Amino acid sequence: MRWSKLLTMAAIILAIAALCITAAVPLPMFKDITWLPWSNQTILGLDLQGGVHVVLEAKDTPSAKVDDESMKRAQAVLERRINETGVAEPVIQRQGERRIIVELAGIKDPEKAVIDLIQPAYLEFKNELGQTIITGADLKDALEARDPNSGQIEVDLTFTKEGTGKFAQATTANVGKPIGIYLDNKLLQNPVVEEPITHGQARITGYESLEEAHTIAILLRSGALPVQLNVMEKRTVGPQLGQDSLDRSINAGIVGLVAILVFMIVYYRIPGLIADLALIFYALLVLAIFIGIHATMTLPGIAGFLLSLGMAVDSNVVIFERIKEELRTGKSIRSAIDAGFRRGFVAVFDSNATTLIAAIVLYYFGASMIRGFAVTLSIGILVSLFTAITLTRWLLHLTAATNVVKDPRYYGA
Amino acid sequence: MFNFIEHRKIWYIISLLLILPGLFSMVTQGFNLGIDFTGGNLVEVRLEQGVKIEQVRDVVEGLGFAASNNIQKSGTTDYIIRTRELTEDESATLISTLERKVGEVNLLRNDRVGPVIGRELTVNAILSLLIAAVLMLVYITFRFEFKQGVVTIVALLHDLLVVLGVFSIFQIEVDSAFVAAILTIIGYSINDKIVIFDRVRENSRMRKKGESVEDLVNISLWQTLVRSLNTGMSVLFVLLTLYFFGGTTLKTFILALLIGVVIGAYSSMLNASPLWVDLKLREKKAAAK
Numbered sequence: 001m002r003w004s005k006l007l008t009m010a011a012i013i014l015a016i017a018a019l020c021i022t023a024a025v026p027l028p029m030f031k032d033i034t035w036l037p038w039s040n041q042t043i044l045g046l047d048l049q050g051g052v053h054v055v056l057e058a059k060d061t062p063s064a065k066v067d068d069e070s071m072k073r074a075q076a077v078l079e080r081r082i083n084e085t086g087v088a089e090p091v092i093q094r095q096g097e098r099r100i101i102v103e104l105a106g107i108k109d110p111e112k113a114v115i116d117l118i119q120p121a122y123l124e125f126k127n128e129l130g131q132t133i134i135t136g137a138d139l140k141d142a143l144e145a146r147d148p149n150s151g152q153i154e155v156d157l158t159f160t161k162e163g164t165g166k167f168a169q170a171t172t173a174n175v176g177k178p179i180g181i182y183l184d185n186k187l188l189q190n191p192v193v194e195e196p197i198t199h200g201q202a203r204i205t206g207y208e209s210l211e212e213a214h215t216i217a218i219l220l221r222s223g224a225l226p227v228q229l230n231v232m233e234k235r236t237v238g239p240q241l242g243q244d245s246l247d248r249s250i251n252a253g254i255v256g257l258v259a260i261l262v263f264m265i266v267y268y269r270i271p272g273l274i275a276d277l278a279l280i281f282y283a284l285l286v287l288a289i290f291i292g293i294h295a296t297m298t299l300p301g302i303a304g305f306l307l308s309l310g311m312a313v314d315s316n317v318v319i320f321e322r323i324k325e326e327l328r329t330g331k332s333i334r335s336a337i338d339a340g341f342r343r344g345f346v347a348v349f350d351s352n353a354t355t356l357i358a359a360i361v362l363y364y365f366g367a368s369m370i371r372g373f374a375v376t377l378s379i380g381i382l383v384s385l386f387t388a389i390t391l392t393r394w395l396l397h398l399t400a401a402t403n404v405v406k407d408p409r410y411y412g413a
Numbered sequence: 414m415f416n417f418i419e420h421r422k423i424w425y426i427i428s429l430l431l432i433l434p435g436l437f438s439m440v441t442q443g444f445n446l447g448i449d450f451t452g453g454n455l456v457e458v459r460l461e462q463g464v465k466i467e468q469v470r471d472v473v474e475g476l477g478f479a480a481s482n483n484i485q486k487s488g489t490t491d492y493i494i495r496t497r498e499l500t501e502d503e504s505a506t507l508i509s510t511l512e513r514k515v516g517e518v519n520l521l522r523n524d525r526v527g528p529v530i531g532r533e534l535t536v537n538a539i540l541s542l543l544i545a546a547v548l549m550l551v552y553i554t555f556r557f558e559f560k561q562g563v564v565t566i567v568a569l570l571h572d573l574l575v576v577l578g579v580f581s582i583f584q585i586e587v588d589s590a591f592v593a594a595i596l597t598i599i600g601y602s603i604n605d606k607i608v609i610f611d612r613v614r615e616n617s618r619m620r621k622k623g624e625s626v627e628d629l630v631n632i633s634l635w636q637t638l639v640r641s642l643n644t645g646m647s648v649l650f651v652l653l654t655l656y657f658f659g660g661t662t663l664k665t666f667i668l669a670l671l672i673g674v675v676i677g678a679y680s681s682m683l684n685a686s687p688l689w690v691d692l693k694l695r696e697k698k699a700a701a702k
Contacts, residue, residue, distance in 0.1 A: 047662070055530070111501070111504060111505060111508070111520065111523060112505075114501055115501045115502070115505065118501070230527075231500075231501060231525060231527070232526075232527040232529060232530055233525065233526050233527060233530045234501075234523070234524065234525040234526075235522075235523075235524050235525075236520070236522060236523040236524070237521070237522055238519060238520045238521045238522060240459065240519055240521055241457070241521035241522050241662075245662060248658060248659050249659060251658050252654050252655045252657075252658035252659040255654040255658055256650060256651040256654040256655065259647075259650040259651070259654060260647050260650055260651065263646070263647055263650065264647075267643065299662055299663060300590070300593065300663075300666075303655065303663060303666065303667075306651050306655065307597065307601070307648075307651070307670075309651065310644075310647060310648040310651050311604070313644065313647045313648075314604065314640075314644040314647075314648075317640050317643045317644050317647070318608060318640050318644075321637075321639055321640045321643075325636070343615070346611055346615075347607065347608045347611035347612070350556055350557075350607045350611055351603070351604040351605075351607040351608050351611075352604075353552065353556075354549055354552060354553070354600065354603045354604065354607055355600040355601065355603065355604060357545065357548045357549055357552060357600075358545050358549075358596060358597070358599055358600025358603070359600060361541050361544050361545040361548065361596070362541065362545075362593065362596050362597075362600075364541070365537045365538075365540055365541035365544070366537070366541070366593065366596075370589070370592070370593045370596075373593055373597075377597075377600075
């Protein structure tokens with residue numbers, strides 16, 4: 001027995017255990033360290049915390065043709081509208097010529113968010129003859145408010161310098177006549193001008209609630225959409241389903257992982273135990289890489305991760321079967337380990353490479369949901385190649401060198 | 414020792430018997446296509462205890478949103494409602510009407526898919542299958558040999574047809590997750606084939622004089638048998654736990670993978686390798702002539 005090797009082994013086991021605990025268990029003594037347990041740092045996709053994924057496509061209308069310029073402006077408007085709602089880490093992505101993908105995670109009412117998002121919000125003030133006096137473009141600010149005296153809910157508008165001039169002119173010319181306020185061609189209000197308004201401020205009244213006024217104010221502030229956006233695809237996940245899916249995936253993941261760990265020990269004994277250590281480290285490493293590259297963990301992503309776990313087990317199985325064969329030919333434990341890894345590696349490499357090809361093709365042609373799956377699968381395969389070949393091998397040699405277990409039978413022979 | 418290769422005709426017949434009913438079903442009744450392909454809405458709601466499915470149906474039909482009679486109860490209080498494609502306002506109307514008529518509604522999920530998306534999905538799926546097949550053929554030709562690449566692709570096609578067949582026969586709904594599952598099966602089942610061919614490659618380097626191709630492949634199959642079974646088992650563990658403990662959203666995906674993994678293990682041992690033997694023997698005959 002060699003104590004130095006045994007100590008190294010013990011240190012490694014302790015280190016992996018410590019990694020596990022800091023990853024998953026909230027310890028009271030570290031409660032001031034905000035990033036612990038560190039698995040909480042994972043960014044959850046909208047299917048795990050609720051939210052909405054929507055693909056919008058711009059459509060040509062007689063008044064507005066779709067071109068690159070208008071798409072860029074539409075994207076900017078969407079960005080402003082979303083930022084106003086305070087959603088954390090939204091995704092607003094241009095796809096192809098006329099599509100924009102929006103993903104909002106962790107919002108309370110995803111359905112309403114979509115409805116608000118695609119409102120054209122085109123504000124116009126029109127005179128009696130239906131001529132447009134000023135538009136939303138002349139607007140500097142819009143704020144919802146409750147009149148302290150009457151309790152009436154309103155949206156207060158402030159015009160730009162140019163808008164103020166136009167509005168002053170129009171109100172002067174229309175004293176005693178109505179000026180209609182239209183939002184998306186819908187008449188909101190038709191007040192009669194009592195006196196010229198020259199200070200550049202106006203208000204719209206007639207709302208049911210402060211929230212309604214708030215929504216309108218946001219739409220007006222963020223400007224009008226230059227093109228008509230239609231929903232091509234929408235996936236709404238309510239917060240309840242998100243939480244359910246997350247809980248269930250974690251359960252399924254733990255049960256699956258434990259089943260594999262037990263199977264490996266029962267069937268392969270010492271190498272199985274080593275492989276288990278390597279697998280746990282592998283799982284933590286993949287999670288850490290995920291957090292490191294700020295990837296979003298989705299439901300298909302978890303499936304991809306679990307499948308890559310299966311691949312990692314496969315690498316071990318291929319190699320351990322090889323080691324067993326080598327032991328049966330009468331080789332010493334150490335040379336059997338070496339020969340087993342050398343011969344097994346070719347098969348492991350080729351089989352992982354072909355799966356990687358499939359994953360990469362999936363990434364390029366898949367929808368965004370499938371992409372999450374392809375990314376975790378690819379990362380998983382690369383990491384598993386690394387841990388199976390380096391860590392498992394090194395640990396096996398270390399175990400053999402401690403001389404605690406000398407009987408080849410414990411290595412599966 | 415049982416000779417896998419000697420009995421290869423039996424394996425081919427079993428494979429044909431597995432494929433033909435599926436093919437027949439695909440031609441006669443096709444697939445139960447989900448909204449990902451046809452377009453439409455899938456709304457999943459959690460309602461109060463004791464709500465009758467008829468009440469939900471009345472609301473949906475009353476609004477004129479119903480697709481072909483498609484309201485399902487899943488679990489005790491969850492309902493899956495399939496409708497024609499709903500605009501955002503119509504979706505909101507559906508929820509508010511449900512709230513008015515049957516009580517509190519917890520919206521779990523609302524998927525809306527336009528008809529264009531379905532076409533794109535099909536085109537992309539076929540395209541990625543073809544590209545993946547070509548790339549794998551190239552890789553295998555480069556690392557192994559062309560003929561092994563060809564039989565691998567044939568065996569993969571076999572796996573694909575069996576899975577598609579099962580989904581068609583039992584009319585299990587096919588969605589975009591199913592497409593991902595098909596591609597995963599291909600990536601996964603190719604593993605088995607490669608590990609076996611790797612052994613064949615290694616054994617043929619040390620081939621004894623007079624050893625036939627049949628024996629060479631048979632020995633390789635036996636040498637990789639334990640690995641094939643063990644790996645298959647551990648993958649099945651993971652998939653079964655996902656199937657029984659994972660949420661409903663991934664059920665189809667996992668089911669397809671389960672069938673694919675089992676059939677992939679079968680075709681690796683009993684289709685791909687024996688077919689390669691046949692190709693090799695034919696090559697020999699041609700050379701002898």
